[in-house]
Amino acid sequence: MNKSPNRPPESPTSGQRGSADHERRHQIIAAADEHFRLYGYRKTSVADLGKAIGVSSTYLYRFFRSKQAIGEAVSATVLGQMDAELRQVVDGPGAATHRLRRFMQLALERSLAIFFDGTRLHELVISAMEESWSAATAHEVALQSMARELVQAGRESGEFERKTPLDEVAAGIAEGLRLFSHPVALQYRSREQLETALAAVASLILRSLAP
Secondary structure (H helix, E strand, C coil): CCCCCCCCCCCCCCCECCCCCCHHHHHHHHHHHHHHHHHCCCCCCHHHHHHHHCCCHHHHCCCECCHHHHHHHHHHHHHHHHHHHHHHHHCCCCCHHHHHHHHHHHHHHHHHHHHCCCCCHHHHHHHHHHCCCHHHHHHHHHHHHHHHHHHHHHHHHCCCCCCCCHHHHHHHHHHHHHHHHCHHHHCCCCHHHHHHHHHHHHHHHHHHHCC
């Protein structure tokens, strides 16, 4: 049961059994990730995953209560990696104004990379978001929390106004980001259109935050 030192942290998920650090669990998640990318989440059964991994369905149930639990673990890893990259922007150098704009730009870039990478992974993430899986909920909470930190930093530096309730501002930014981070919203416009729209929205938000 060796723990890989380079594995990114996973968001809490439901439906898992046994130790979260069990190496076999991580192997199952990695294999399921590959299978979902190739064949999609909705048409995949636990039996399909067991066959692809080379174990029985009974063995998979030792670690996960259902197919959804496996899907949650995969989506937690995928969305957790995105959150980790966004966290680097939040904690990085530079004025809060520039970091908030970059934060929003990166949210779009990573969403496009995750949801439209030429595989069928987006089916899994759509299910996670539409059914409010814990991984998707944790991701949304993380986005709003990081937006709140950036606004607070801007207020402390004098870049942003202080009158509007902080939680209201953070919630507004998070809602705006849904247009550029939810797979369903992304599929109706080209990358160029999305980038142009995001730049306009980011500029509008920053103007509204000016003191």
